[in-house]
Amino acid sequence: MNEWPALLQRAQQGDKQAYHRFLTAVLPFLRVRARRYVTAQHVEDFVQDVLLTLHRILHTYQYDLPVEPWLSGILRHKYYESWRQLPYGAHQPLADDESWHPAQAFEEESQERAVRRLLAPLSEEQALVLYATKVEELSVSETANLVQRSTAWVKVNVHRAIMLLRAELHEK
Structure with missing residues (x-):
């Protein structure tokens, strides 16, 4: 996934090998995400439709932005566009949670190490407080109750944590 932006940028410049490598790498992601939109028997047709659209709008990708949300937007658009084209009952309702989830799940141990x-x-x-609000997705008031502090204290500490992490990322 880390090489996807570079591959896409090279593909936009006409590098056919980079485009082929990108499509090969992204296919499992598209198949996993397509299962959120259509039944198993229609996944491959749906993915092929998404790939055709991706080819047509390749030029719209901005290399400084993450690839996964861009692809998810294409999937979501194709879902709505194909609503009338697939047979009745072929669609699954969209999940309530529309946030992005990585295509490759981490093993629990390696995920814990990465978070630490x-x-x-x-x-x-x-x-x-950062873990509670951003990973566990607790509200500010729920987090304040958890740590027995005020909501203002939680907000300030989440903000400070994010700013510190941004500074760390820019130093590397």
Whole structure:
């Protein structure tokens, strides 16, 4: 996934090998995400339709933006566009959670290590409130109740944690 933006940028410049490598790499992602929109028997047709659209609008990708949300937008658009074309009952309702989820699930251990490594520069309190609000998706008031602090304190510490992590990322 990390090489997708570079491959897309090269594909936009006419590099056929990069385009082929991108399509090969992105196909599993598209198949997994397509299962959210159509039944299993229609996944391949839906993915082929998405690939045709991707080919047609390749020039719209902006290389400084993440690829996954761009692809998810294409999938969602094709879902709505194809609503009348697929047979009755072929569509599955969209999940309530429209947020992006990685195509490749991490093993639980490696995910925990990655989160610990990411939160390492933060104080214990900042790490706790950032994890609660951004990973566990608790509201600010729920997090405030959890840590027995005010909502303003939680907001300030989440903001400070994010700013510190941004600074860490820019240093690397």
